[in-house]
Amino acid sequence: MISFDAAKSKLAECGQEHALRFWDGLGEAERDALLGQIETIDAESIKLMQSMLGTEPATAGEATIEPSPVVELAAIAEREATENLTELGCAALSGGTVGVVLVAGGQGSRLGFDGPKGAYSVGPISGASLFEIHARKVLALEQKFGAEIPFYIMTSQVNDAPTRAFFAENDNFDLAADRVLFFTQGMWPALDGDGKLMLDSPSHIFMSPDGHGGTLTALQQRGMFDDMDRRGIKTIFFFQVDNPLVEIADPAFLGLHVKEGADISIKVCSKRDPEEGLGIVARKGDRNIIVEYSELTPEQMHETLPDGNLKLRFGSVAIHVFSVPFLKQEAAAQLPLHVAHKKVPCLDASGTLVSPDSPNAYKFEKFIFDVVPDAKVAINVEFERANEFSPVKNAVGNDSPATCQRDMMLKAAGWLEACGVEVARDSEGGALHKIEIDPCFALGAADLAGKLGEGFAFDADLLLDASEDGC
Ligand code: UTP
Secondary structure, X not given: OOOHHHHHHHHHHOOOHHHHOOHHHOOHHHHHHHHHHHHHOOHHHHHHHHHHOOOOOOOHHHOOOEEOOOEEHHHHHHHHOHHHHHHHHHHHHHOOOEEEEEEOOOOOOOOOOOOOHHHOEOOOOOOOEHHHHHHHHHHHHHHHXXXXXXXXXXXXXXXXXXXXXXXXXXXXXXXXXXHEEEEEOOEEEOEOOOOOEOEEEOXXXXXXXXXXXXXXXXXXXXXXXXXXXXXXOOEEEEEEOOOOOOOOOOHHHHHHHHHHOOXXXXXXXXXXXXXXXXXXXXXXXXXXXXXXXXXXOHHHHHOEOOOOOEOOOEEEEEEEEEEHHHHHHHHOXXXXXXXXXXXXXXXXXOOOEEOOOOOOEEEEEOOHHHHHHHOOOEEEEEOOHHHHOOOOOOOOOOOOHHHHHHHHHHHHHHHHHHOOOOOOEOOOOOEOOOOOOOOOOOOOHHHHHHHHHOOOOOOHHHHOXXXXXXX
């Protein structure tokens, strides 16, 4: 543990001695906690953050950016048979060289759920949590390919203990315990308008998770790269906790990545509307980039082509495949910081906790997609949004539990119909009855057809709820 004197001089180096102003009134445990926090703070990073205050947020608009090429797996199939890609992906899975990284360290503030977002119940019939749905997909892949697939789950200090407890209470959703690996991301302080650290109690500096870009350092610092090396993992499928439609380790996507020797492959879809909060894939000079929506100029966001489509149309939904050597390389690189102006409750000069009415704090984050310009080979792969992306971000409205459940049921309805099962629809085309398919029963329409072909007795009660409300 850092000593008081060392903490004081570290803080002095970046003008933050005020963080120790309540020291004399603190008990021993509180002092240790505060010193522990100061130990994690890096004076150079604070100086960098201070230098960003008062500057306009970076906009890619200052530079010329052009749309990035996007491939469709279906179009490639016409050229060279998707089976080749699928076979390559299946071979990687059966060979035990694929791992899965789930980022679940976010705070889920828009959803407003009391607990890790992954514990949120979203299964239309089962009430399965997001974590359970993801875990059962990994389990189903292990069963299908007869291979071990390590499941690396990133948490933050805010939700690490409840996330581990949730998995423990549920026996890791039947996954082998040695293949469920939690790793904690870093935390960063926020700065007020004067570039000062903010205290939210006399012994605690306000800190928040360092963004999904923190995955890289966390993988390295928590020994996950060593674990990958021990297991012979060469390729990582990366995704976010809030999207239960994700096709984890989709073999054709993996296969394309492997075939092209890519550093990163990126699933992209057309933005729902110009202002949808997706980072867009683009090219700047000879480099691929992803630009966060908030860093586009209004002109870039809205510019259309003669055919009426948005010029910068393709958004990334943070479904990626990475090669492990590229992840390691990027863990050693310095990703840029992104700043956001937010409301943070903090102590005023008299030591009273105050909840501000307007933004009072600058929070800093790293984004995983800032690795893209460093990739020698980066592939953007278009996917059909309705099949693979419907996140739970907000409590109501777009991207809420209601829209996500609707889309989960539409996806299941599509599989059933592809197998010749008639599915009752409501007037808006949604599933009239609740439908849910357990990933361990079928991971796709082909699996479902196989089950039906094997003479599986199709029990409507398993799939259809008796209620007529259609959710
Ligand atoms: P989001 O920023 O969309 O969601 O993160 P959030 O942080 O969970 O919720 P809000 O913004 O507070 O409402 C997208 C994904 O990145 C992960 C999240 O857990 C989610 O899977 N993430 C985000 C991290 O793992 N760490 C972070 O620091 C930030």
